[in-house]
Amino acid sequence: MVAVSAANDETAKDEMKNLEGTWQLLSAMKDGKETPAEVVKKIRVVIKGGKHTVYFGDEVAAKEISFVVDPTKDPKTTVDTLPDGKEIKGIYKLDGDMLTSCVAEAGKNRQSEFASKPGSGHTLRVFKRVKP
DSSP: OHHHHHHHHHHHHHHHHHHOEEEEEEEEEETTEEOOHHHHTTEEEEEETTEEEEEETTEEEEEEEEEEEETTSSSEEEEEEOTTSOEEEEEEEEETTEEEEEEOOTTSOOOSSSOOOTTSOOEEEEEEEEOO
């Protein structure tokens, strides 16, 4: 059992390296409602060292939020830990320079599909990696 855990740890570390960088939001939907394009274009996320910072224009909207991933699950899972200790659980897929994530509201159960239906509380987002 320990070998599996160690292998999963290495897989997770490799995945975190793959996720590092700057990601520009391309589209977002919450509760089945599209986020306006003028808002979407201002949002980017920087992932580094197991944390992510969300920017809205030049302002920091959420600073160095710790998160973990489990790329061995299907779909792959993520858990963000907010400063107040609440967790945001989600799923994600990484396809080259495209990152799709779907998260539940803080403290709610993780969803199993990449969808944001009205009243679900789920947020579906698509990002594109920004080349350095």
